[in-house]
Amino acid sequence: MSTVLKSAGRGWREITGNRAFMPSLIVAGFVFSFAAAQFELLDPYVQLILMYVGINIILASSLNLINGYMGEFSVGHAGFMAVGAYTASILTVSVFPGGATFLLFPLAVLAGGLVSALVGLVVAVPSFKTRGDYLAIVTLAFNMIIKSLIENLEAVGGPRGFLGMEKLTTLPWVFFWTVLSVWIIRNLVYSNFGRGVLSIREDEIASDLMSVNTRHVKLIAFVVSSFFAGIAGALFAHLLQYINPRMFDILKSTDILIMVYLGGIGSIAGSIIGATIFTVLLEILRPMGLWRMVLMPLLLVILMIFRPRGIMGLREFRWFVPLHDFLAVRLWRRKKEAADASS
Amino acid sequence: MTYLLQQALNALQLGSIYALIALGYTMVYGILTMINFAHGDLFMVGAFLCFVAATYLKLSFVPSLLLSMAGVALLGVVIEKWAYKPLRQAPRVSAIITALGVGIFLENFTLALCPYPKHIPPLIAHEMWSFGGVSISSLQILIILLSILLMILLDFIVRRTMVGMAMRAISWDKTIVPLMGVPVDRVISITFAIGTSLGGAAGVMYGLAYPVIDPYMGIMVGWKAFISAVVGGIGNIRGAMIGGFILGGVEILVAAFLPSTYRDFVAFAFLLVLLIFRPYGILGKPHPQKV
Amino acid sequence: MPLLESRNLTHYFDGLCAVSDFNLDVEPGEIVGIIGPNGAGKTTVFNLFTGVYRATGGSVLFDGSEIVGRTPSEITSLGIARTFQNIRLFKELSVLDNVRVAHYAQVRYNAIEALLQIGRYRAEEKRVTDRAMDLLAAFRLEDHAEEPAGNLPYGMQRRLEMARALATGPRLLLLDEPAAGMNPNEIVQLMDLIQWIRKSFGLTILLIEHQMRLVMGICERLKVLDFGATIAEGLPRDIQNHPKVLEAYLGEEVSP
Numbered sequence: 001m002s003t004v005l006k007s008a009g010r011g012w013r014e015i016t017g018n019r020a021f022m023p024s025l026i027v028a029g030f031v032f033s034f035a036a037a038q039f040e041l042l043d044p045y046v047q048l049i050l051m052y053v054g055i056n057i058i059l060a061s062s063l064n065l066i067n068g069y070m071g072e073f074s075v076g077h078a079g080f081m082a083v084g085a086y087t088a089s090i091l092t093v094s095v096f097p098g099g100a101t102f103l104l105f106p107l108a109v110l111a112g113g114l115v116s117a118l119v120g121l122v123v124a125v126p127s128f129k130t131r132g133d134y135l136a137i138v139t140l141a142f143n144m145i146i147k148s149l150i151e152n153l154e155a156v157g158g159p160r161g162f163l164g165m166e167k168l169t170t171l172p173w174v175f176f177w178t179v180l181s182v183w184i185i186r187n188l189v190y191s192n193f194g195r196g197v198l199s200i201r202e203d204e205i206a207s208d209l210m211s212v213n214t215r216h217v218k219l220i221a222f223v224v225s226s227f228f229a230g231i232a233g234a235l236f237a238h239l240l241q242y243i244n245p246r247m248f249d250i251l252k253s254t255d256i257l258i259m260v261y262l263g264g265i266g267s268i269a270g271s272i273i274g275a276t277i278f279t280v281l282l283e284i285l286r287p288m289g290l291w292r293m294v295l296m297p298l299l300l301v302i303l304m305i306f307r308p309r310g311i312m313g314l315r316e317f318r319w320f321v322p323l324h325d326f327l328a329v330r331l332w333r334r335k336k337e338a339a340d341a342s343s
Numbered sequence: 344m345t346y347l348l349q350q351a352l353n354a355l356q357l358g359s360i361y362a363l364i365a366l367g368y369t370m371v372y373g374i375l376t377m378i379n380f381a382h383g384d385l386f387m388v389g390a391f392l393c394f395v396a397a398t399y400l401k402l403s404f405v406p407s408l409l410l411s412m413a414g415v416a417l418l419g420v421v422i423e424k425w426a427y428k429p430l431r432q433a434p435r436v437s438a439i440i441t442a443l444g445v446g447i448f449l450e451n452f453t454l455a456l457c458p459y460p461k462h463i464p465p466l467i468a469h470e471m472w473s474f475g476g477v478s479i480s481s482l483q484i485l486i487i488l489l490s491i492l493l494m495i496l497l498d499f500i501v502r503r504t505m506v507g508m509a510m511r512a513i514s515w516d517k518t519i520v521p522l523m524g525v526p527v528d529r530v531i532s533i534t535f536a537i538g539t540s541l542g543g544a545a546g547v548m549y550g551l552a553y554p555v556i557d558p559y560m561g562i563m564v565g566w567k568a569f570i571s572a573v574v575g576g577i578g579n580i581r582g583a584m585i586g587g588f589i590l591g592g593v594e595i596l597v598a599a600f601l602p603s604t605y606r607d608f609v610a611f612a613f614l615l616v617l618l619i620f621r622p623y624g625i626l627g628k629p630h631p632q633k634v
Numbered sequence: 635m636p637l638l639e640s641r642n643l644t645h646y647f648d649g650l651c652a653v654s655d656f657n658l659d660v661e662p663g664e665i666v667g668i669i670g671p672n673g674a675g676k677t678t679v680f681n682l683f684t685g686v687y688r689a690t691g692g693s694v695l696f697d698g699s700e701i702v703g704r705t706p707s708e709i710t711s712l713g714i715a716r717t718f719q720n721i722r723l724f725k726e727l728s729v730l731d732n733v734r735v736a737h738y739a740q741v742r743y744n745a746i747e748a749l750l751q752i753g754r755y756r757a758e759e760k761r762v763t764d765r766a767m768d769l770l771a772a773f774r775l776e777d778h779a780e781e782p783a784g785n786l787p788y789g790m791q792r793r794l795e796m797a798r799a800l801a802t803g804p805r806l807l808l809l810d811e812p813a814a815g816m817n818p819n820e821i822v823q824l825m826d827l828i829q830w831i832r833k834s835f836g837l838t839i840l841l842i843e844h845q846m847r848l849v850m851g852i853c854e855r856l857k858v859l860d861f862g863a864t865i866a867e868g869l870p871r872d873i874q875n876h877p878k879v880l881e882a883y884l885g886e887e888v889s890p
Contacts, residue, residue, distance in 0.1 A: 073436060126615075130622055132435075133378060137573050138618065140566065141611040148608035159604070184749050191748035191755070192734075192741040192762070195727075199735045202724035209684055211710040211739040211802045220745050250566065254443055261440040290458065293451035300444040301426050308433030314726060324756060325763075329730060329779050332767040 013318075021319055026179055033175040047171050049283055051239055054174035055232045056275035058181045060259040061268050062228035065185055067257070068265030069194070070221050071201030072127060073136040076143030077229050077256045082248035083119050083146065084112035084230025085237035086156055092238070093164040105168040109177065109234040116230025117223045124222035128215050131204070143253055150245040161244025169239040177235060181228040186268055190322050193220050201266075258300055261310050269320055270312030345476035350599050356483050356552065358591025359490030363545035364568030365575065365583035366497060367538035373514040373578040374534045375431075377438045381422060381446035383565015385539045389415045389546025390556040391453060394463045404466040411547050412540040419539025420532050453558040460557040463550040486548045493541060494584055501580055506533055514578065570614050576627020585625060635698060637662045637806055637838050638683070643692035645682055652678045653862045656692070660806070665832065665839045667853035671882055674859040676842045677719060680808050684716050685709040696806070711739040715804035717795040719811045719842075725784030729775055729794060732783045733766040736801035766801060773797040788815065800835060807831070809841040813848045825851050850874070858882070
């Protein structure tokens with residue numbers, strides 16, 4: 001039995017260690033998502049849940065960049081989501097209405113992300129000086145201010161909300177943006193800037209003293225994180241076809257926080273797992289009615305007590321690590337052995 | 344002028360409620376350097392316990408208040424023992440997330456038990472007095488005086504008693520104090536009991552002063568009180584009191600001169616501006632990082 | 635021209651004088667030691683040199699240019715690196731990443747190239763990884779490259795801190811009590827290591843130390859601090875018998 005398991009494990013490792021594994025998985029996923037939406041392979045309800053899972057993965061992994069990898073404590077992620085949602089919705093409804101919307105949809109989503117990133121740039125500035133609890137308050141205040149600002153903007157419906165969006169968010173689009181965001185966040189993490197982000201979490205002063213330009217690193221992290229929160233907001237708005245400021249209040253931010261810490265800090269795989277479990281569990285428990293909202297936080301508390309770092313907690317699936325980084329040490333050793341042998 | 348005085352009175356009422364809740368945040372922070380995000384929901388539980396005491400047990404004001412405070416204190420101690428204590432050695436955010444979880448649990452548990460907003464029966468004989476155009480109700484006097492009384496009591500406990508000295512010692516240095524024979528666990532329990540009972544008292548007063556109570560009432564009030572604690576300098580008890588009154592004042596001022604929808608906006612913008620100029624709050628001190 | 639030149643460097647903490655009128659010239663290639671009792675202000679001097687604190691007064695010239703007022707990362711990029719008294723590694727990062735982080739300023743690709751893994755990204759990553767591994771090999775740490783730094787035994791953590799500091803490409807290395815917690819045998823090895831580092835990296839070294847054996851063994855010049863003020867300076871053997879130094883360490887002599 002154990003030998004079977006062992007060889008299965010080895011086989012699995014061989015498959016996942018293959019250079020073509022991730023790309024082919026992505027292509028297969030995209031084809032499937034396209035077919036599922038086009039030919040109704042999946043029940044529309046299941047498709048809807050899958051889309052929520054995707055959007056939540058984008059939200060969780062982008063927040064994980066700040067809270068998990070950088071070790072800050074941002075509690076206002078839904079504020080960025082709101083910026084993206086409103087920006088994209090205004091574009092598709094008011095700026096270019098008409099037949100071409102489905103072509104312009106990716107541009108509108110992109111614009112939502114960019115405007116949100118711009119706002120993220122502003123929120124990053126206080127993070128230069130304050131850390132921990134005080135940064136938490138700054139982001140909290142930011143979330144409240146965004147919500148309050150939208151409530152006072154009659155042009156976008158104020159507290160009544162904004163509607164008129166077509167249902168442009170489809171499974172292939174969600175799949176595309178989810179893969180893109182996870183890929184880019186991973187690339188950031190496994191780069192020079194990503195190592196800077198991690199070193200800030202470990203010891204900001206030491207990081208600065210090791211030549212890391214901490215301000216620059218924080219700016220990049222906040223911009224990337226808020227960009228994808230904005231993307232998620234834009235997708236969310238065009239899935240629901242109706243948004244109002246209360247959807248993006250501190251409770252929404254709390255949901256995202258829970259996904260991140262449930263899945264595990266400092267792990268993209270963790271964010272994917274956390275967002276999936278959170279979304280799916282909420283659906284499965286729907287028959288429990290109000291009590292499901294009692295059970296969920298209870299599960300979170302129990303998980304935190306027994307696994308304070310979440311399910312994955314600083315660990316990563318091997319196939320998420322860029323291959324060149326994964327093999328770096330081995331390549332160096334081989335080269336050195338060759339050099340030693342020849343001399 | 345009378346208008347301003349009237350508003351000042353309202354600010355004092357709102358501010359004392361914020362201050363009482365802020366004290367709970369600040370005390371727990373001082374001793375555990377942890378933000379107890381469930382605190383706003385304990386405030387809500389206080390209001391609901393008072394509702395139960397007054398409606399079903401037919402108790403009068405003082406027993407209802409005491410029952411609420413005791414109930415919330417007990418709940419606070421139990422939460423600390425079961426949910427926070429196991430995480431004392433864990434990364435700090437884990438404890439914060441746990442606190443968020445406990446808060447959501449309390450909200451939804453209360454919601455599942457009583458899905459509709461409730462109304463606390465009037466426990467205080469309603470009387471109005473007028474001084475040169477400024478009217479003041481018996482309830483307002485009660486809230487303000489009771490809050491001030493509780494704060495003076497707390498200040499006395501923290502500054503003049505052995506328990507208070509132990510609290511201050513633990514917040515000063517967590518590694519040495521246990522070696523001096525201070526029973527850290529018990530002091531933490533007492534801190535939670537006192538801090539949360541103040542929140543419970545605030546819940547009772549809020550429930551009496553404002554028409555309805557609902558399970559989510561603790562969220563916004565809790566965040567505002569938390570801001571008060573930060574404005575005053577988190578971890579600093581007198582700072583929390585000052586912060587509460589400042590925030591109450593700001594909110595009432597905004598409501599007096601601007602549409603009420605701007606209230607939150609201005610409150611939070613105020614917080615941001617203050618943090619730019621005084622990053623550690625009004626009475627807080629920066630903690631220099633040792634290299 | 636001296637590599638590091640400190641003129642009347644002064645620092646106050648809330649009105650408390652931690653360092654007063656500190657003057658020091660370090661010539662290229664020297665090993666200079668700063669000694670003094672606990673709380674004499676030695677580490678504060680290092681913090682002022684590296685930009686952790688901004689000096690209340692005075693100036694520090696590194697290679698002729700003023701560094702007071704610059705951020706720590708700017709100063710490090712100019713060529714001053716340091717280790718810490720109480721080891722401050724990035725504990726949860728791998729040994730390799732600890733050293734790669736310190737290459738931050740030397741990596742030549744921008745954020746867009748990193749996010750999309752295009753352009754110079756691959757080549758630069760390989761270059762930095764190879765350099766980091768070579769450095770680890772020089773410190774006999776290459777076999778532990780993929781372990782979390784916090785799991786290493788104490789002696790290796792000390793070595794890794796030096797490797798990490800060297801990865802920033804310094805010309806001046808500040809060592810803050812490198813021998814803390816070492817036994818006499820290890821101290822001898824450490825002395826060899828420091829000499830070797832100086833030679834093979836062409837460095838100038840400034841170190842704080844309590845271990846007289848190490849200080850007397852490798853420092854060419856000494857500076858003695860007490861209560862923030864310089865009480866003596868000179869060659870090691872002169873310092874050893876300097877009356878003020880004995881007084882600072884042993885207390886005032888009781889006259890009979």
